[in-house]
Amino acid sequence: MNVSKTPFPGLLLAAVALGAAALVVAPIGTAEAAEARVPLYTTTTITAPGTYVLTRNVTGAGPLISIQASDVDIDLNGFNLTPTSGAAVNAQNQSRISVHDGFIANGTNAVRFDGVDTGRVERVNVVGSTAAALSFTKCNGIVVRDVIVRNTTAEGVLFDASASATPGVVEVSDSLFSGIGTIAISLKNAASSLVAKNGINSTGARGMLFDTCSALTVRDNIVRSTGFAGFALIGSSGCQVTGNIVRLPTNEGIIVDQNSNENMIARNQVTGGLITGILVGGDRNVLDRNQSNSNGNWGIQFNGFSNDNVYRTNMARGNTGGGCAGGPADFCDQGGGNTTFGDNFLPALR
Amino acid sequence: MRPTAALGALLALVLAPPALAADGRTPIWEPTTITEPGAYTLARDLVTDGSVALITIAASGVDLDLAGHTLSGTGLGTAVYVLAVDRVRIHDGVFRGLVDGVWASQSAAVVVERIRCVDNVRCLLLGEFGPVVVRDCNLSSSLISLYLISAQPAIVERNVLAGVGNATQPLRLLTSNALRIEDNAAVLMSNYWALLTTGDAVRVDSNRVVKVGGDTALWFDGPATVVQDNAVSTGQVQATRDDVAFRDNVVRASPDIALAQLRLTAARALLSGNLVSGGAALGLSFESTASRGVLSGNVARGNATGNLWDFGTNDTTAGDNFVPFLY
Numbered sequence: 001m002n003v004s005k006t007p008f009p010g011l012l013l014a015a016v017a018l019g020a021a022a023l024v025v026a027p028i029g030t031a032e033a034a035e036a037r038v039p040l041y042t043t044t045t046i047t048a049p050g051t052y053v054l055t056r057n058v059t060g061a062g063p064l065i066s067i068q069a070s071d072v073d074i075d076l077n078g079f080n081l082t083p084t085s086g087a088a089v090n091a092q093n094q095s096r097i098s099v100h101d102g103f104i105a106n107g108t109n110a111v112r113f114d115g116v117d118t119g120r121v122e123r124v125n126v127v128g129s130t131a132a133a134l135s136f137t138k139c140n141g142i143v144v145r146d147v148i149v150r151n152t153t154a155e156g157v158l159f160d161a162s163a164s165a166t167p168g169v170v171e172v173s174d175s176l177f178s179g180i181g182t183i184a185i186s187l188k189n190a191a192s193s194l195v196a197k198n199g200i201n202s203t204g205a206r207g208m209l210f211d212t213c214s215a216l217t218v219r220d221n222i223v224r225s226t227g228f229a230g231f232a233l234i235g236s237s238g239c240q241v242t243g244n245i246v247r248l249p250t251n252e253g254i255i256v257d258q259n260s261n262e263n264m265i266a267r268n269q270v271t272g273g274l275i276t277g278i279l280v281g282g283d284r285n286v287l288d289r290n291q292s293n294s295n296g297n298w299g300i301q302f303n304g305f306s307n308d309n310v311y312r313t314n315m316a317r318g319n320t321g322g323g324c325a326g327g328p329a330d331f332c333d334q335g336g337g338n339t340t341f342g343d344n345f346l347p348a349l350r
Numbered sequence: 351m352r353p354t355a356a357l358g359a360l361l362a363l364v365l366a367p368p369a370l371a372a373d374g375r376t377p378i379w380e381p382t383t384i385t386e387p388g389a390y391t392l393a394r395d396l397v398t399d400g401s402v403a404l405i406t407i408a409a410s411g412v413d414l415d416l417a418g419h420t421l422s423g424t425g426l427g428t429a430v431y432v433l434a435v436d437r438v439r440i441h442d443g444v445f446r447g448l449v450d451g452v453w454a455s456q457s458a459a460v461v462v463e464r465i466r467c468v469d470n471v472r473c474l475l476l477g478e479f480g481p482v483v484v485r486d487c488n489l490s491s492s493l494i495s496l497y498l499i500s501a502q503p504a505i506v507e508r509n510v511l512a513g514v515g516n517a518t519q520p521l522r523l524l525t526s527n528a529l530r531i532e533d534n535a536a537v538l539m540s541n542y543w544a545l546l547t548t549g550d551a552v553r554v555d556s557n558r559v560v561k562v563g564g565d566t567a568l569w570f571d572g573p574a575t576v577v578q579d580n581a582v583s584t585g586q587v588q589a590t591r592d593d594v595a596f597r598d599n600v601v602r603a604s605p606d607i608a609l610a611q612l613r614l615t616a617a618r619a620l621l622s623g624n625l626v627s628g629g630a631a632l633g634l635s636f637e638s639t640a641s642r643g644v645l646s647g648n649v650a651r652g653n654a655t656g657n658l659w660d661f662g663t664n665d666t667t668a669g670d671n672f673v674p675f676l677y
Contacts (some may be wrong), residue, residue, distance in 0.1 A: 039374065055374025057387055057411075077373055078389030078413025078439065103387070103411040103437045125411075125437045125459055148459045148481050150436075176481040176503045178458075199481070199503025201528040222503060224528040224551040247528070247551035247574045271574040271593045272550075293593045293618045317618045317642045318593070345644045345666055 037075065040065065046072055054079040054102060062086025062107050070095040076102020076124065083107030087135075091116050100124065109135045110149075117141055127151050132158035132186075140168040146175060153181040156200075160188045162212065167191035178202055183209050184223075191215050203227055207246070210236045219243045226250060230270065235259040237282075241268065248272040253295065256280045258305035265290060276301045277319065280309055281335075287311040294318040298332075299346060301325035306335035315345045323347050375415065378405065387411035392419045392443065400426025403453075410435040416443020416465075423448045432457045436480065439463070445470055452476065455499060467491060477501035477526065484509060495520040502549065503528035511536040511544070521545040523552075527572075532556055543569045544585065550574045561585035565606065570594060573616075586629075588613040595620040603628040610635035611653065614662075619643040626650040626657075634673065636662035645671050 037053040043064050046052060049071035058064050062083030065074060067090065074089065080103045081088040088104045091097045093115040100122040104110035108131040111121050118141040125148045126133045132155040136142050142159060149156040156177040161168035170187060171194040177184035184200040185208045187193065192215045200207045200223045207223035208231035210216055216239040223230045223246045230246030232255035233239060241263060246253040253270030256263055258281035266288040270277040277292030277299045283306065292299040292314065299316025301324065302309055311332065316323035323346025324332030330346045332338060377393040383406040384390060390412065396404045396419070404421045407414065407430065414430065421429035421443065429445045432438055432454035441463040445451035451473040454460050458480025465487040467473035473489040475497040476482045482501035487509045489495035495511050498504060504526050511520040511534065520536055520543075523529060527549040536544040536559045544559045545568045552575040559567045560583045567585025570577065575589065578597035586604045589596070596612065601624065604611040610632035612624065616639065626633040626648065633650035636643050640662030650657035650673040658673040667673075 037373075041374070053373055078375065078415070080387045080411040102413070105411065105437070125439070125461070127437060127459065146483075148437075148461070148483070150459055150480060174505065176483065176505065178481050178503060197505075197530065197532075199505060199528045199530055201481075201503040220530075220553065220555070222528045222530060222551050222553055224503070243576075243578075245551050245553055245574065245576055267597065269574065269576050269593075269595055289597075289622065291593070291595050291620045313622075313646060315618075315620045315644045317644070 040074070046074075051075070053077050054081070057082065060084060062088060063090035063112075065089045067091035067094055067097055070097070072096070073098040073100075075100060076104075078102055080105065081110075087112040091119070098122075104129075106130075109133065111135070113137070113139050113142070115139065119143070120145070122146050124148075129153065132156075134158070136160070136168075136170065138164045138168075139170075140164070140166075142168070142170040144170070144172045144175060146173075148176045148178075149180065149184075150177075151179040155182050155186050156180045156184040158183075158186045159190055159193075160186075162189045164189060167214065169193050171195075173197050175199075180204065183207070185209070187211065187213055187216070189213065193217070196220055198222070201225055207231050207249070209234065210239065212236065214238045216240070217242075221245070222247075224248055229253070229255050230273070231255070233257060233260040233263060233282075237261045237263060239263045240266075242266045244268045246270045246273070250274055252279045253277045253292065254279070256282050256285055258282055258303075261285065264288070269293075270295065276321075276325070277316065279303060281305040283307045283309065285309045287314055290314045292316045292319070295320070297321040298325040299323045300332055301334065302332050302338040303334050306338055308337045309335075309339070311338070311340050311344060313343050317345065317347060381405070383408055384412055384414070385409050389413045389415070391415045392417050392421075395420045395422070397421075398423045398427035398429075398448070400424070400449075403428040403431035405430045407432045407435060407438055411437045413439045413441075415441060418442060418444070420444040420446055421448070421451075422446040425449070428453050430454075432460065434479075436460075441465070444468075445473060450475060461485075462487065465489070467495070472497060475499070477504075482526075488512065489520070491520075493519070494522045496522070498523040498526045498529075500524070501526045501529070503530075505530050505532075506534065507532045509534045519543050519546055523547045523549065525549050525572075527551050529553070530555070534558075536560070543567070545569070546571065547575065548572045550591075552576070555579055557581075559583070559585055566609075567604075586611055586613065588615070589619060590615045592617045593619075595622070596624055598623040600625045601629075602626070605630050607631050607654075610659065613637065614643055615639045617641045617643075620646075621648055622646045624648045624650075627652045629653040631655050632659050633657040635659045636665045638662060640665065642666075645673070647671060648673060 037051040039055040045066040051073040057080040059082040087109040095117040098120040106128040110126040180203040182205040204227040207226040213236040230249035230253040260282040273295040275297040277295040298321040299319040326334030375389040428450040434456040436458040439461040445467040461483040477499040482504040570589040573591040611629040615637040633653035638661040643665040645667040
């Protein structure tokens, strides 16, 4: 048979009707309890706490689902939200909002949270957003996990707490990003946050940006084929940046800028960049056991802003400019007091 | 209970539509072509004679819940055939006795989760145009259990690849870049390779592979691959492209009498913190085509014909390796 969305037209009507009926029969057993979720089947404004389930595809001018209550769980239930304009899901100044398990195509944002405290977006498959696909402004306690974002015009995930009174906490993990117009994952004024095990391929700008952040864990991400640097710490300190792979960045692989201090940069691999593999401009950072090979300039560079960084057991070979900048083989220092025990493998050439 | 109340309760039970209908998902109960986006749930087992795919997905934005049901054949046919569409999720079912479980060679943003596959020629063939996730599956086939082609980025994690079907190449991941292969278990393989990759920016982390015969356990034929925290027993590991890193792996007891247990043939490999022991030939080797490799903090002991052999050029060791020439 060829199946369209409603092979049994009556079935859908029954399903919609059951949304109300289920509330009546809910006490009978667990199956009915599951059906006690409120069905969503058209453009909706949610004004009461509760659990909601999408029961058909919805398209139209956004926001398709506007959340104006706290304690709301939306199960997209494998269905599609396709806004012709605006956001698919929008929430402002609410708490404990969850969106999960479905598909979102087009519109400005797939999910847009402003001023949301404690929110989750999980197992959502997004394509074609014209602004940040998953946008979180002045939010705190956000989890983005197991999502796929493709072919966007702007960011994949934008978490911007720069206008918040205090830094925000966010997790972005186990997600895939492809064909991102600008930055795949952009965090501003985030703290105590996790960015882990994401795969990024093909971005128009940096793969990841951490701007004015502190105490981040950035680990085990793969960043490939970026339009600018692989990823950058800008004014960010006290971060663990470990086990990431950066491949084929258009500029540097990893940037730790002059205002980023006391970060641990360890066990990362950077290869095939057009210029320097790992560029450090800040102070008192540690570079440990990184592999920075086959880049278009130096493997590792401590530039003129950098002071008192320590590097050990790094490997940098096959870089066009040499293993490191500003010193003889195995010693790098274009700034002041950048120090090594000499156990690196940073030959002047090769 | 008063009669009216009892009648009301009875009517509620009798007239209630099937539970699955309550969430609006469309049931599938026979071979089907899905032509519109949405959520679909298999309502019964399906069997093919091989002439058609049991379920064809011809629309983007489709969630197919197999609901624990089995799609099976007698050695022919395909369970789920995905046309050139995107955003497809297939989950929670069984494929048995088919040529292919899922064939999605021209699709993007495909997610496959919690599939059990037995007695197929291939279980999953995915890729070509975009992201892929394969997670929490049990896969066993006679040829290739998971075949990724140009899937990028991709995640392959928490799968079990049992060797019941004696797959020739359980994980064949070709030209798939930005790929994370993590926490998979491959056991009792008697085959060519438990895992073959040819893409770049590949991360292979915390997998467990035990072989009972055949040749190479893990073969990395793409550059910029990071292999760490894996446990490989009775199988050989090799990397044949530039700029790879092996960190903190355990490789032991390879029965191969010709190849080193951990064998490098290209430039600028980094070997750090690995334990390589008890092999039937060499422990670590840089072959003649290798150059500028670095060894740091590795332990290689008890390998029959030597623990470290450098046939390459300009390979470098730090002083903290424990790789006596013999034993």
